[in-house]
Amino acid sequence: MDSSPSATQPKTVSPKPPDAMDSELSKLGNNLVTKFHVLMRISQIYDSKNVALNQFVQEFLGTINTLIKGEGVLSLKIRRDDFFLNDQRLRYSVEGFTSFKYLLTQWKKRLIGEVIFKTLLEEEWLRYFIYTFINLEEGREENADLLVRQLTAHNITSIEANPLEVVEGEEEAFTVQKEDEREVAKKIFFETIGTIKEVITNIKGKQHADVRKLKRLAQKAIHLVIEDESILMGMTMIKNYDEYTFNHSVNVSIYSLAIGKRLGFSKKTLTELGITALLHDIGKSKIPREVLNKPAALNDEEWEMMKKHPLMGVEVVLNLKQLGEINPRMVVGIFDHHLTPDLSGYPKLFRKKEVSLFGRIIQISDAYDAMTTPRIYKKIPYTPEQALAIMLREKTVHFDALLLKIFIGLVGVYPIGSLVLLNTHEIGIVYKTKPESTWLDRPIILLVDRDEEGYPKKELVDLTETDGGGNYKRSIVKTLDPYKYHIDIAKYFL
Numbered sequence: 001m002d003s004s005p006s007a008t009q010p011k012t013v014s015p016k017p018p019d020a021m022d023s024e025l026s027k028l029g030n031n032l033v034t035k036f037h038v039l040m041r042i043s044q045i046y047d048s049k050n051v052a053l054n055q056f057v058q059e060f061l062g063t064i065n066t067l068i069k070g071e072g073v074l075s076l077k078i079r080r081d082d083f084f085l086n087d088q089r090l091r092y093s094v095e096g097f098t099s100f101k102y103l104l105t106q107w108k109k110r111l112i113g114e115v116i117f118k119t120l121l122e123e124e125w126l127r128y129f130i131y132t133f134i135n136l137e138e139g140r141e142e143n144a145d146l147l148v149r150q151l152t153a154h155n156i157t158s159i160e161a162n163p164l165e166v167v168e169g170e171e172e173a174f175t176v177q178k179e180d181e182r183e184v185a186k187k188i189f190f191e192t193i194g195t196i197k198e199v200i201t202n203i204k205g206k207q208h209a210d211v212r213k214l215k216r217l218a219q220k221a222i223h224l225v226i227e228d229e230s231i232l233m234g235m236t237m238i239k240n241y242d243e244y245t246f247n248h249s250v251n252v253s254i255y256s257l258a259i260g261k262r263l264g265f266s267k268k269t270l271t272e273l274g275i276t277a278l279l280h281d282i283g284k285s286k287i288p289r290e291v292l293n294k295p296a297a298l299n300d301e302e303w304e305m306m307k308k309h310p311l312m313g314v315e316v317v318l319n320l321k322q323l324g325e326i327n328p329r330m331v332v333g334i335f336d337h338h339l340t341p342d343l344s345g346y347p348k349l350f351r352k353k354e355v356s357l358f359g360r361i362i363q364i365s366d367a368y369d370a371m372t373t374p375r376i377y378k379k380i381p382y383t384p385e386q387a388l389a390i391m392l393r394e395k396t397v398h399f400d401a402l403l404l405k406i407f408i409g410l411v412g413v414y415p416i417g418s419l420v421l422l423n424t425h426e427i428g429i430v431y432k433t434k435p436e437s438t439w440l441d442r443p444i445i446l447l448v449d450r451d452e453e454g455y456p457k458k459e460l461v462d463l464t465e466t467d468g469g470g471n472y473k474r475s476i477v478k479t480l481d482p483y484k485y486h487i488d489i490a491k492y493f494l
């Protein structure tokens, strides 16, 4: 992740997107959604008087009343697949993913589209509101009215509800998200991020870290990669700015597994590679946060510390309780993931050493993910295409040329997540690549053109499709820079 090859950066600095929300509000909003989710779940288990509920009710009240105090009136509204807090779109964090999905589904099932809180909320009101809400019959059109009437009958007049607005053409938008495999991939992806986070936190607190759980997740991921690597590859586009370390480890693991699959590795070797990639930067858990997240260039001392992370990673891994899960190949992979055969990398060695195969695979995955992810010190990342071009240019120094070739074959001429212009003047995102080499330049595209209301169409088109005369219906003209078009690629993969 530390390889930052020199190259010209895209020059345009994107202004704040129109739906950008200030981070404090966004944090509170995320918090509210999580608390709402938990409270709904708990309320479905216990009756409204149960003491088990108290803590969750209090937490919800704390969050919502802070928001109401700050905002005056608070509206939480669904528009398509998003929640809007007082008309600003809430972006979800990695941890928030499950809560967002849960809440969206629960509200939509009950055809509730908006809830407005007009004054500070009292505990009794909240309890009554939640129970009335969860007891609404699914699919009944007059639910919003009914909810308001029941609240009013209970002397609660400061909560309002509105029905779900059904947007035309939404049906198709949903089919895109309903692909089962993608849902499975997402689940594994987020679960792995959560687990690696747990492992790192435990190591920092000198506690027992559960490597076996990581192993199980790696095995699940391998199953998916073997079936269809492009789905998991798409997950790597969900770049999360705040959770860089965890996201990064998982992404590096996905790329590495895909390379390993192309190399014909056995499942056992793939599992080892997957775990090694997940743990490749584990040594960073020993580096102070201020150094890791420093927005400016590191000074000499800090840089020396940073360069120790592969070695510290080895130390961490060798101290794991479940050492039985770790073998020498994995340890070496962690040790040499920044080493170059000419000794220009780190740690400093005094004798030339071949970089191990695991190390070489991880180096490629690592560089690609680091370059295509926004960071504190480089907010506008390279596009997938730019990153590949840089890597190709530096291949003799930094990368194994053959492995790099395999990697490029894997991500395609137009890597997943690239924004492209089609000859039909439509704009789209490369959503899924085709495993057959003849179709490298004809992937599946998710159109992002907007409808009359300004919402992306989210239609999937296959570039291998032909018209009656045998001509391709659509072809890629060129790639575009998503930052210039204010397109948040990650959102399309969530």
Ligand SMILES: [Fe+2]
Pocket: 001, 002, 248, 252, 280, 281, 366
């Ligand atoms: Fe890394």
Ligand SMILES: [Fe+2]
Pocket: 001, 002, 280, 281, 309, 337, 338
């Ligand atoms: Fe590293």
